[in-house]
Amino acid sequence: xxxxxxxxxxxxxxxxxxxxxxxxxxxxxxxxxxxxxxxxxxxxxxxxxxxxxxxxxxxxxxxxxxxxxxxxxxxxxxxxxxxxxxxxxxxxxxxxxxxxxxxxxxxxxxxxxxxxxxxxxxxxxxxxxxxxxxxxxxxxxxxxxxxxxxxxxxxxxxxxxxxxxxxxxxxxxxxxxxxxxxxxxxxxxxxxxxxxxxxxxxxxxxxxxxxxxxxxxxxxxxxxxxxxxxxxxxxxxxxxxxxxxxxxxxxxxxxxxxxxxxxxxxxxxxxxxxxxxxxxxxxxxxxxxxxxxxxxxxxxxxxxxxxxxxxxxxxxxxxxxxxxxxxxxxxxxxxxxxxxxxxxxxxxxxxxxxxxxxxxxxxxxxxxxxxxxxxxxxxxxxxxxxxxxxxxxxxxxxxxxxxxxxxxxxxxxxxxxxxxxxxxxxxxxxxxxxxxxxxxxxxxxxxxxxxxxxx
Numbered sequence: 001x002x003x004x005x006x007x008x009x010x011x012x013x014x015x016x017x018x019x020x021x022x023x024x025x026x027x028x029x030x031x032x033x034x035x036x037x038x039x040x041x042x043x044x045x046x047x048x049x050x051x052x053x054x055x056x057x058x059x060x061x062x063x064x065x066x067x068x069x070x071x072x073x074x075x076x077x078x079x080x081x082x083x084x085x086x087x088x089x090x091x092x093x094x095x096x097x098x099x100x101x102x103x104x105x106x107x108x109x110x111x112x113x114x115x116x117x118x119x120x121x122x123x124x125x126x127x128x129x130x131x132x133x134x135x136x137x138x139x140x141x142x143x144x145x146x147x148x149x150x151x152x153x154x155x156x157x158x159x160x161x162x163x164x165x166x167x168x169x170x171x172x173x174x175x176x177x178x179x180x181x182x183x184x185x186x187x188x189x190x191x192x193x194x195x196x197x198x199x200x201x202x203x204x205x206x207x208x209x210x211x212x213x214x215x216x217x218x219x220x221x222x223x224x225x226x227x228x229x230x231x232x233x234x235x236x237x238x239x240x241x242x243x244x245x246x247x248x249x250x251x252x253x254x255x256x257x258x259x260x261x262x263x264x265x266x267x268x269x270x271x272x273x274x275x276x277x278x279x280x281x282x283x284x285x286x287x288x289x290x291x292x293x294x295x296x297x298x299x300x301x302x303x304x305x306x307x308x309x310x311x312x313x314x315x316x317x318x319x320x321x322x323x324x325x326x327x328x329x330x331x332x333x334x335x336x337x338x339x340x341x342x343x344x345x346x347x348x349x350x351x352x353x354x355x356x357x358x359x360x361x362x363x364x365x366x367x368x369x370x371x372x373x374x375x376x377x378x379x380x381x382x383x384x385x386x387x388x389x390x391x392x393x394x395x396x397x398x399x400x401x402x403x404x405x406x407x408x409x410x411x412x413x414x415x416x417x418x419x420x421x422x423x424x425x426x427x428x429x430x431x432x433x434x435x436x437x438x439x440x441x442x443x444x445x446x447x448x449x450x451x452x453x454x455x
Contacts, residue, residue: 086300086303089296089297089300090300090304093136093139093140093143093296093304094136096139097132097135097349099131099132099135099348099349099352100132100135100136101132102128102129102131102132103129103132103133105125105128105129106129106133106311106315108125108129109122109125109126109128109129109315109318110318112125112126112318113126113318118325118329119322119324119325119326119328119329120322120325120326120329120330122318122319122321122322122325122326123319123322123323123325123326124326126315126318126319126322127319127341127344127345129315130164130312130315130316130319130345131344131345131348131349133164133308133311133312133315134164134312134345134346134348134349135348135349136304136308137163137164137167137305137308137309137312138163138164138349140296140301140304140305140308141163141305143296143301143304143305144298144301144302144305146296146301147296147297147298147301162188162346162373162376162377162380162381163309163312164312164345164346165184165185165188165343165346165377165381166381166384166385167309167312167313167316168184168312168316168319168320168342168345168346169181169184169185169381169385169388170313170385170388170392171313171316171317171319171320172184172316172320173385173388173389173392173394173396174317174392174394175317175320175321176394177320177323178389178394178395178396178397179334179335179338179448180320180323180334180337180338180342181338181385181389181396182338182396182400183334183335183337183338183339183342183404184338184339184342184343185377185381185382185385186338186339186400186404186408187338187339187340187342187343188342188343188346188347188373188374188377188381189227189374189377189378189408190339190343190407190408190411190436190439191343191344191347191436192347192350192369192370192371192373192374192377193227193370193371193374193411193412193415193432194411194415194432194433194435194436194439195347195351195432195433195436196347196350196351196354196369196370196373197354197366197367197370197371197415197429197432198428198429198430198431198432198433198435198436199351199354199355199358199429199433200354200355200357200358200363200366200367200369200370200424200429201213201358201424201425201426201428201429201432202426202429202430202433203355203358203359203426203429204355204358204359204361204363204366204424204426204429205424205425205426205427205428205429206426207359208358208359208360208361209361210361211425212423212424212425213358213361213363213423213424213425214363214422214423215363215364215366215367215419215422215423215424216364216367216422217419217420217421217422219367219368220367220371220419220420220422221416221419221420222269222272223371223372223374223375224371224412224415224416224419224420225416226265226269226375226378226379227371227374227375227378227412227415227416228412228413228416229262229265229379230262230378230379230382231405231408231409231412233258233259233261233262233383233398234398234400234405234408235405235409236254236258236398237251237254237255237258237397237398237399238251238398238399238400238402238405240254241399248395248397251397251399252395252397254397254398255386255396255397255398255399256386256387256390258383258398259382259383259384259386259387259398260383260387262378262379262380262382262383263379263380263383263384263387265379266376266379266380266383269375269379323337323338332444333443333444333445333446333447333448334448335443335446335447335448336440336443336444336446339404339440339443340440340443347373350369350370350373353369354366354369354370357369363424367419371415371419382398386398401446401448403446404446407439407442411435411439414432414435415432418431418432
């Protein structure tokens with residue numbers, strides 16, 4: 001069956017079949033596709049993979065909601081997927097990305113803890129094992145979202161696109177590594193805004209065939225405005241503590257109340273994206289820009305998600321417990337490890353995808369990965385970590401070191417200025433990358449004194 005003659009059959013009634021909206025190469029009809037962080041990961045998989053026994057069928061027509069939750073599937077593909085065993089589905093998922101080869105480090109990461117190979121070995125091996133696990137966690141989250149319908153699936157995709165950062169933060173809270181939690185979450189935002197976005201601008205400007213690339217400035221301004229709001233949330237506790245000589249308890253309560261306000265703002269962002277301005281977050285894609293979904297039923301997706309989440313939690317725990325020893329052995333500050341190294345775990349796949357789609361002149365999607373992910377961390381992951389600390393009796397506050405708050409503010413102001421006109425080029429990308437490495441060099445020397453004030 002050719003793509004040009006493909007038809008979608010509804011309710012198994014051939015009489016209700018309607019032609020596919022895609023035309024032949026002689027004339028294409030653009031298809032609307034929504035920008036999201038989870039959706040972007042689909043570019044890591046081949047578009048035309050088909051197994052030798054014919055069990056895998058390429059998806060030719062999909063109508064999806066704002067975050068990729070499928071509302072209309074090809075019935076033939078449904079039957080093909082159902083016939084496959086769970087192990088086959090998991091193998092297809094693992095073998096779809098080269099980065100999953102690094103799962104071979106997982107048993108060695110476990111052995112390094114059991115046989116006490118030293119904090120440096122434990123940190124390095126668990127760091128390497130976490131990279132593919134973070135990628136799998138994103139893919140399985142997408143698979144679950146695809147089967148839950150429009151609203152539920154979209155919310156899951158939007159809120160848990162940064163699940164590795166959240167799981168790591170909770171594990172660090174359990175170990176009472178407050179400083180590591182603050183540094184890793186701030187580092188994730190800076191990495192997305194400066195390194196990931198900068199690399200996308202740079203690669204797209206040089207290799208996309210266009211000197212200037214365009215994207216939706218309305219969605220970019222909305223995201224950067226919300227990032228500015230998160231800057232206020234970081235300013236409030238620290239500045240009040242310094243000026244009024246507030247005690248830890250006062251700063252803690254301000255932080256928790258601010259976290260609730262940030263989550264409410266995140267909820268409004270979801271309403272903005274799903275309901276009132278849903279059309280703003282769309283882009284047109286031609287036939288050769290089709291995306292591949294994660295083909296998995298809800299049951300195996302949920303089981304796989306549970307298993308991978310448990311593994312991420314276990315290896316995160318090992319990683320957290322080895323940070324202090326690793327920092328002492330390598331003479332790296334905890335701040336540098338948290339802000340520069342730890343964010344690589346959650347951002348490496350997004351970094352690769354963002355650059356790949358930018359080179360294909362899909363800058364709208366690349367912006368959704370970089371700026372959208374930073375917005376999710378600032379408005380959802382950070383306040384959730386603060387409230388999780390409240391439940392766990394861990395005093396995680398938003399009282400970040402002043403140097404880091406100023407760096408955060410300047411970075412957001414810089415990005416807001418650059419993305420405001422809706423155009424990008426390689427020079428702007430080089431500027432952002434340079435800023436990131438300058439900050440990394442400065443963080444190498446930062447020594448943070450733990451905040452404490454006694455009555």
